Amino acid sequence: MLRYIHAELYRVFRKKSFYIYFGALALLYGFFVLIRTNGIGAESITNDATQVFAYMPVLVGGYLFAVLYCDDLRSKNLATLIGYGMQKTTIVLAKLVLSVLLNGLIFTLISLFMFALYSLIGYIPSAPAVNEVFLHALKAALLVIVYAAITGVVVYGMQRSTFAVVFYILLSLGVIGQLMMAVFGWDVISSFAPNLSNHLVSNIVVNLTIGATDGAVSWPSLIEYGAYIAGACALSVVAFRRKELEF
Amino acid sequence: MAEILLQTCDLTKKYGDFSALDKVSLTLKCGDIYGLIGRNGAGKTTFFKCVMGLAKPSGGSIAITGTSSRLGDARRRIGFMINPAFFPYLNPRENLKYLCRVKHVQPKGEIERLLKLVQLEGVKKPFKTFSLGMKQRLGLAGALLGRPPIIVLDEPINGLDPQGIADMRGVIQRENQTKGTTFIVSSHILSELDLVATRFGFIEHGRLLQELDHTDLHERTRKSLVIETNDVYGAREFLQGRFGVVGSITGEGRLLLESHFDQPQVIARALFEAGFELSRLAPQETTLEEYFMRLVGSSHA
Structure with missing residues (x-):
């Protein structure tokens, strides 16, 4: 698995569009910060973080998901890996590890970029502001990791990158969450199992970050989050085993 | 007697009622250049897919280098090219380096050797800009990476010009004769396989009709x-x-x-x-x- 992770990191960091995409996002954000003339202060960074990180699961997560998962489908790389004797479970788990590594790296870099940008224009963020930015980054990263893991079922079950990307975007925009909420609100379901919406992944991640804000770990939320990831990986492996590789 | 590197016994693959492979029993011996001949849709690629673990057989068995259990590990001794699959944004060297990492092959020297062998040394452009012939040649390099004892090539001369076909044939023969690499090559261009293969298998509608060595075949085609x-x-x-x-x-x-x-x-x-x-x-x-x-x-x- 380590060899495969090593190879994947090499591939991702050799992809030119990876740098172009994040460079363009950084430029765009920098431009908006610099042209803002009124109301800016040292604490504006926390407002920025609230707004910027709200889009991150789509803007950053969507791109990372496509790079990590969909490139394999487009280039038929899964056939190469399986043909070489790699286990499907290994591939699914390696992708999860890669997702954690890359999201951790990118969201840390985004936070550092925000601090650097604000420092550059003379507003050095306070320690509480730094904490808050990191919490927003953590929340976004946790969402992207679990969304990508869930979409992995579509990736390996259907092996169509278009379906996978559309599903990921619907998930990260909250469309699927809203649908689930609507379903959970039906009398027949809510009377049988009230408060199911508290167990949606978006709410679990909110609980986790609230816990982190208070300096405590919300163990029930952490266990539920882990269960989502483990369940998604297990389903991905099952879907992968059932679906014949296409090439 | 030559060691048997790959053996299938009654290998069957069904899609619903359709039999893509129907009890195929094929034997690949060490040192063979095995030509698998069949028309489009005869079952050649499905056979390779089953051997490489890309499709689950409906019946029968596969043994690679004598083992029919832990095929995943045994498959690491096979290099293959079934539709050259590489990352479109990486150049040939980067794509081979990726494979080196996956296959745990020391890239130093090996990448240069292979790029020279398939005449892609010095090519810096990404895979997506390659002609079909260049893709096939990089596919061959990928299959040969790490010097596996068995190489599976599915329609390797598709899209190659006459010079490319001769070069491909030369590489296969040289690797076979100098390194003892065993090949199983499919094609529907029979005359080309006739020039390179030492044994032949004829496949039609998923059934292996006949296996012959080169001498037998020429005996039969003679008169x-x-x-x-x-x-x-x-x-x-x-x-x-x-x-x-x-x-x-x-x-x-x-x-x-x-x-x-x-x-x-x-x-x-x-x-x-x-x-x-x-x-x-x-x-x-x-x-x-x-x-x-x-x-x-x-x-x-």
């Missing part, structure tokens, strides 16, 4: 006896009963005998005495293509 008569089916049955000869009937309604081609008088007299009207009976030489078509034709009869 046959062509018979034109008023009742070819009756004549075929008669000759089978009388001499144990299995004839095949061509699309033009001729009966072809693969044995007894050196005894035309005996066959003629027997048919005449049995009351068949002969309009033609003559020995003829057969090309590999004609042999294949005849084999396929008799499998349909």
